[in-house]
Structures are given as C-alpha cells and as structure tokens.
Amino acid sequence: MLPVQILLLAFAFFALLRIGMQLRRKVCTRSDAFVWTVVWLGVAVVSLLPNAATWVANSVGVGRGSDLVLYIGALVLFSAVFRAFARLHELEKTLTELVRKQAIEHPKIPDQEERSKSKKVL
Amino acid sequence: MEHTVWIIIPAYHEAKTIGAVVRSIRRSGEYRIVVVDDGSTDATSRVALRAGAHVLVHVVNRGQGAALATGTAYALAHAAEYLVHFDADGQHAAETINVLLEPLFKGKAEVALGSRFLDNSTNLPPLKKWLILKPAILFTRLFSGMKVTDTHNGLRALTRHAAGRMVLAHDRMAHASEILDEISAKHISYTEVPVTVTYHTRGQGFLQGCAIIKDLFLHKLFYP
Ligand SMILES: Nc1nc2c(ncn2[C@@H]2O[C@H](COP(=O)(O)OP(=O)(O)OP(=O)(O)O)[C@@H](O)[C@H]2O)c(=O)[nH]1
Ligand SMILES: [Mg+2]
Numbered sequence: 001m002l003p004v005q006i007l008l009l010a011f012a013f014f015a016l017l018r019i020g021m022q023l024r025r026k027v028c029t030r031s032d033a034f035v036w037t038v039v040w041l042g043v044a045v046v047s048l049l050p051n052a053a054t055w056v057a058n059s060v061g062v063g064r065g066s067d068l069v070l071y072i073g074a075l076v077l078f079s080a081v082f083r084a085f086a087r088l089h090e091l092e093k094t095l096t097e098l099v100r101k102q103a104i105e106h107p108k109i110p111d112q113e114e115r116s117k118s119k120k121v122l
Numbered sequence: 123m124e125h126t127v128w129i130i131i132p133a134y135h136e137a138k139t140i141g142a143v144v145r146s147i148r149r150s151g152e153y154r155i156v157v158v159d160d161g162s163t164d165a166t167s168r169v170a171l172r173a174g175a176h177v178l179v180h181v182v183n184r185g186q187g188a189a190l191a192t193g194t195a196y197a198l199a200h201a202a203e204y205l206v207h208f209d210a211d212g213q214h215a216a217e218t219i220n221v222l223l224e225p226l227f228k229g230k231a232e233v234a235l236g237s238r239f240l241d242n243s244t245n246l247p248p249l250k251k252w253l254i255l256k257p258a259i260l261f262t263r264l265f266s267g268m269k270v271t272d273t274h275n276g277l278r279a280l281t282r283h284a285a286g287r288m289v290l291a292h293d294r295m296a297h298a299s300e301i302l303d304e305i306s307a308k309h310i311s312y313t314e315v316p317v318t319v320t321y322h323t324r325g326q327g328f329l330q331g332c333a334i335i336k337d338l339f340l341h342k343l344f345y346p
Contacts, residue, residue, distance in 0.1 A: 100184075
C-alpha cells in the first residue's frame with residue numbers, strides 16, 4: 001500500500017467515526033450524516049481500489065480516477081458551502097427578528113421612567 | 123405641529139454625542155424621537171433616555187440597517203405619519219429635518235433623500251469621497267438605474283405609506299443601497315435635498331466606507 005492510501009483511509013475512518021458521534025449527540029441530521037457517510041465511504045473505496053475509480057471515471061468519459069474524485073469533491077464542497085451560507089443567512093435573520101421583537105416589547109419611554117423613579121423616591 | 127413625525131436614530135456606542143443630538147432635535151421642532159441602541163456597551167441608552175428620547179435596545183449588535191428597521195416598526199406602530207432617519211454621531215444638523223420634510227408635507231414626493239453632493243457645503247474626506255462614495259453611486263446607477271447624487275447618506279425622510287411598503291432585510295451597512303432598490307422597485311416617488319454633513323477632523327470614515335463596499339458586494343453576491 002502506498003503512503004497516500006494509508007493516509008486517505010485513516011482520514012476516512014476518523015471522519016466516519018466523527019459522523020457517528022455527531023449523529024449520536026444529535027448535532028447533525030440523518031440526511032446530512034447519510035450524505036457524508038457516502039462521501040467518506042467513497043473515499044475509502046477509491047483509496048483501496050484505485051483501479052475501480054479509474055474504471056468508473058473512464059465509463060463517464062473522465063481519463064483518471066483521481067480526477068473524477070476531485071471533480072465530485074469540488075461539487076460536494078461548493079454545494080456544502082452554499083448551503084452553509086444560506087443557513088447562516090437564515091439564522092442571522094431569525095436572530096434579528098428575535099432581537100427586534102424583544103426591543104419593541106420593552107421600550108424605554110422617558111415619562112414612564114421618570115414616573116417610576118419618583119415612585120421609588122416616595 | 124399637526125403631523126406626527128418620528129425621528130429614528132440608530133446608535134452604536136454614541137454616548138458622547140447622543141444626548142446633544144436628541145436635545146437639538148427636540149429644540150428644532152415637535153418631533154417624537156426613538157433611539158435604537160444597537161447593543162452598545164456604553165451609556166448610549168441611558169443618555170438618550172435622559173435627553174428625552176424613546177429608547178429601544180437591541181440586546182446584541184445587529185447593524186445599522188436592522189436598527190433602522192426596528193425603529194421604523196416602532197414608529198409605524200405609534201401613529202407615525204412621517205419618519206426621518208438621523209445619525210447619532212452629531213454629524214447631521216437638526217435644522218435639516220424641516221427641510222427634508224417640506225417636500226413630503228407638500229405632497230411632492232414620498233421620500234426625501236439627503237445628499238452631500240448637491241452643493242459644496244459638506245467637506246468630505248477625499249479618500250472616502252473618491253474611493254467609496256463615488257464608486258457606490260456609479261454602482262447604484264448600474265444596478266438600480268437610479269440617478270441619485272448620494273447613495274450612502276443617513277439623512278432621509280419618508281411618508282408612512284413609503285416606509286410601510288419598504289422591506290429592509292439587510293441588517294448591516296448596505297441597507298442604504300437597499301432603500302434605493304426598494305424605492306426603485308416599488309416606484310416610490312423621491313426627491314433629493316441638499317444637506318450638510320459635518321466631518322470632524324479625525325479622518326474618520328474610510329474604513330467604515332470599506333465596510334459599506336464589502337457589504338454591498340456580499341449582498342449582491344449571496345442574497346440576490
Ligand atoms: N444601530 C447601529 N448603528 C450603527 C452601527 N454602526 C454605526 N451606527 C450608527 O450609524 C450612524 C452613522 O454611522 P457612521 O459610522 O457615522 O457612518 P456614516 O455616517 O455612513 O459614515 P461617515 O460618512 O464616515 O460619517 C451613527 O448614528 C452610528 O451610531 C451599528 O452597528 N448599529
Ligand atoms: Mg457619520
């Protein structure tokens with residue numbers, strides 16, 4: 001086995017372990033876990049059987065297995081980044097709504113403030 | 123005054139200036155004032171309240187656009203017929219409020235936008251003027267087709283009807299271009315009014331200007 005194969009296998013192994021942990025702690029959804037499990041299993045298979053990857057690559061018109069893996073990897077990354085941005089944006093919006101609601105429900109009004117102060121004095 | 127006018131002041135760490143700003147506005151007319159303290163850790167809220175403004179507190183900082191939207195929601199819920207956006211940093215003059223409102227009172231437009239470029243009364247830092255504001259104006263012309271002379275000015279007046287129709291979804295600095303986009307998309311009538319913005323000597327503004335540009339591009343890129 002080439003060093004790079006061992007490296008990739010180890011990486012995939014730990015990534016899969018982490019997915020399992022996250023799933024158990026319920027910090028990621030099942031569908032997310034599924035997608036990433038497929039991705040990392042794919043990495044494991046490709047690093048064990050580079051020829052299989054080349055065969056698949058050739059059958060879709062890509063010359064080298066590692067190229068195909070790179071293309072797919074890039075696609076997965078792009079979509080993951082896009083989704084992360086969309087979610088972040090949603091979260092920000094929710095946070096703003098929450099902060100706004102809280103602010104409007106508890107306005108500080110000058111007269112009332114003075115009145116409550118004078119009550120305290122009495 | 124026969125009309126209910128709400129002045130909306132977004133403020134972030136402006137305890138030094140907010141008191142004087144609120145008092146000068148109260149001296150200049152019968153206005154209702156709401157200061158939106160956007161998560162400041164200084165005495166902004168306390169000072170504003172003592173000066174006689176209503177104060178809404180954002181528990182964490184959400185940006186100038188978000189603060190304006192909060193103030194707008196509050197003013198609209200409190201019988202606002204006209205709304206004015208005003209800065210907390212003491213750069214705007216309270217006397218301009220009347221000038222901005224005049225075309226609205228007369229029914230000439232639904233929105234009055236303050237512009238620093240209609241006359242030469244504002245002494246803008248040259249870096250900010252040529253590297254930030256002018257490109258932003260060009261950018262706006264290209265994207266929303268609006269021929270305004272100043273796109274990032276915090277001084278504006280709006281009728282209740284116009285303010286109610288605008289959706290301010292962008293929390294940070296790019297809300298200024300968003301307001302223009304909304305005006306253009308919803309065919310709201312507008313006019314520009316020359317205003318003077320005071321720039322104090324401390325070469326401020328350039329970095330903030332960069333933030334405007336960054337926001338603007340991120341906004342166009344990711345939240346089309
Ligand atoms: N609510 C809120 N207000 C802010 C924030 N940052 C700035 N402001 C307010 O926005 C107003 C304008 O801010 P400035 O930093 O002077 O921006 P500007 O007027 O566009 O820039 P200059 O041309 O350099 O004066 C002031 O009243 C600030 O208190 C923020 O994060 N949240
Ligand atoms: Mg300013």
